[in-house]
Amino acid sequence: MTTTTPGSFESDGSDTSVAPVIPDAGNVTTRSLEALQSADQRKVMDIVDKLRRTGLSGIVELPQLVVCGDQSSGKSSVLEAITEIPFPRKENLCTRFATEIILRRSPSSTILITINPDKHRPTQEQEKLGSFSRSLADFDQLPSIIEEATEEMGLGVVGGPTSRAFSRDVLTVEIAGPERPQLTLVDLPGLIHATNRAQTETDKVLILDLVKEYMNNPRTIILAVVSAKNDHANQIVLDYCRKIDRQGRRTLGIITKPDFLREGTANEMSWIELAKNQDIYLERGWHMLKNRDENQMSYSFAQRNEDEMRFFSKGRYQNLDRSCVGIDSLRARLSTVLLQHLITELPSLQSEIVDKLEATDKEIGQLGEKRDTVKKQRMLLTEMSMRVSELLNSALQGHYESDFFGTIDKDASVDSASNIRRFRAVIQHMNITFSRNMRLKGHQYRLGVGPGDDEGEEEDEKDCVVSEDGEDSEGGEDSEDSEDGEDSEDGPKDLSREESIQWVKKTLERSRGHELPGTFQPYLISQLFWEQSQPWESLATEHIRTVADACKVFVDAVLDASAPEFKDRLATFRVDAALSEALKNAKEELGKLLKDKARHPSTYNHYFTTTVQKIRQKKNEAAVKFATEASEEIIHTRGEGFQTKINPHKLKEAMSKAIEKDMDVFSSQEALDVQRAYYKDELKYFTNAVTKVVIERHLVEPLPKKIFSPMNVNEMTDQEISYVAAESSEVTERRARLEQRKAMLEKGLQTFREAMGGLRRR
Secondary structure, eight states: OOOOOTTOOOOOSOOOOSOOOOTTTTTGGGSOHHHHOOHHHHHHHHHHHHHHHTTGGGTSOOOEEEEEEBTTSSHHHHHHHHHTOOOOOGGGGGGSSEEEEEEEEOSSOEEEEEEEOOTTSOHHHHHHHHTOEEEESSGGGHHHHHHHHHHHTTOOSTTSTTOOSOOSOEEEEEEEETTOOSEEEEEOOOBOSSOOSSSOHHHHHHHHHHHHHHHHOTTEEEEEEEETTSOGGGOHHHHHHHHHSTTOSSEEEEEEOGGGSOTTOHHHHHHHHHHTTSSSOOTTOEEEOOOOOGGGTTOOHHHHHHHHHHHHTSGGGGGSOGGGBSHHHHHHHHHHHHHHHHHHHHHHHHHHHHHHHHHHHHHHHHTOSOOOSHHHHHHHHHHHHHHHHHHHHHHHHTOOOSGGGOOOOTTSOTTSTTTTTSHHHHHHHHHHHHHHHHHHHSOSEEEOOOTTOOOHHHHHHHHHHBOTTSSBSOHHHHHHHHHHSTTSTTSOEEEOHHHHHHHHHHHHHTSOOSOOTTOOOHHHHHHHHHHHTTTHHHHHHHHHHHHHHHHHHHHHHHHHHHOGGGHHHHIIIIIHHHHHHHHHHHHHHHHHHHHHHTSOOOOOOHHHHHHHHHHHHHHHHHHHHHHHHHHEEEEEETTTEEEEEEOHHHHHHHHHHTSOOOHHHHHHHHHHHHHHHHHHHHHHHHHHHIIIIIIIIIIITTHHHHSSOHHHHHHOOHHHHHHHHSOOHHHHHHHHHHHHHHHHHHHHHHHHHHHHHHHHHO
């Protein structure tokens, strides 16, 4: 045997030691119904009704009395007795959806029928159902109006081909009159035990979910209707009440159909014990009603009530507390229960409304400023373009004060993703790398040096392979040099001095014109230079591609920081096209440089002639030095000892040997010197032209103006503005939902304050 303590919902039915507890019911019968209908009570109940009408029932849990029970439990008859409203019984229309019944005392009698649509319906359907409103002159019109509302909900005719048994929409019946009690009830469809053709398994689950949703609301008082015709252990409504309201604090039990019990039987006694709260204990207790039987359907409400009073005045029922039986005491009891429940719940309800309003405001704020007009969209894009241009300009000027630039990643390369925001440093690094690659790998042949020659490219390579800190070339470029540089199969080919002269000589022999022997025509220098500078195009093209890729990564980082919401649309509309155009212009500019390079050699830089003269001067100095050393003789004279003197004959002979007699070799040597001087001159020009004209002019410098500037925004059409800045459909829908939610919460809070203010003034 299990014992039951106050507050427990569970009992084995054998414990009768617990006295019945019916909070605030003992003195209900001592006061009249009119005493309960005070102005303050009406005001409190009106608060919740007004909150429900604002749509808050879908946002916060509102206090309410919910009537639920198994099918055929007598639930509809209970509602009819409480409200004295002749609800239609045709096709069970009233139980195919939740019905909210609002009873209010008023000098004039009114009946209003509306629909509170399911919040999961599409917005258009919600608006259509929300506009449904019908005023009735008398209750004779009620069946037809409810049937009309049923069709509006899309339920169709019961059993029809398009019929749905139940809906999650709520029908609201608001009735006012001078004799009406202050009461609001929500009637739910009856729980289904067994399915049939008209009520499917899907309908069974839908109703159960709907009833459980109402029951789970911690501010709901559950009016659990059970029929004495069936064992209460078999009525599933109590099972769900036990699971949801474990302490039995929110449940008030209503027993119907006691007239079906045989007088004096144990079964009758068990139901009386239940009514006394001695079986299944509920803090709010139990109540017993006698509904009209099949032979009494024509009874008026007054006749129904008289019959009920006679029934409970005899037999074992006469010993029941009068506050626990009959419709009059139930009305008074429910009014009291509801009033006390509302007074208890209203403070926490107000706090919940305030909290949810603040949370909704925060969510709206996270969506940013509303952009429902082209003017607002243009203003937003203008502000955004200013931020983008400011970051682009700062990065290109090398002013890294903004938080956007972050800290330096010293462990990563200069042009890595973690350092890309410091873009001027990245561009400088890439240009320096290009300049080094041009010196290291720009020539087809690494020409050997001879007597009197400058060390040429060999000296350049020694200077370039060592970085500023004395180590190998920095970062990733060092590995590139080792892969593609002097030791690579793709790098310059080594030629000795003799091989270099032969390279020139072969070209001279195949390019000879009418020039005198020992001389060479200008076209020879063109051929030599074009062949020697073949790698320039690929090196420059690769540099342009690398810088263009870096620009894309950098711009992407700027947009990520300044316009994350619009980055994709800006990229589609403008940024990708601007970067592509810049790359195209850079390639075209490089094409012009290469076209200039393909012309016959031309220079006006004195560096060229100075270099040629220096080469010749060094050669002459080398020849003189060689001849001088060859003509030196050691002579011993008396008084002066051993002395070194130049033998004029030997000097003349040595000098004559330095003269190259092979005319082609001589002209090849001269051409090689001229070609080397011209190559050095053009290398400097081409490197500067690529870095300044191609890279800076076309890829780097235009970024602030062409990517996304205020001028760009000013030139955009209204359609383009909307394409970029208009909110996505998802954001628009979410904003609309949040703003609607906010409006309902604000309206609810205002309604709450006004009503509470009225109560305080009273």
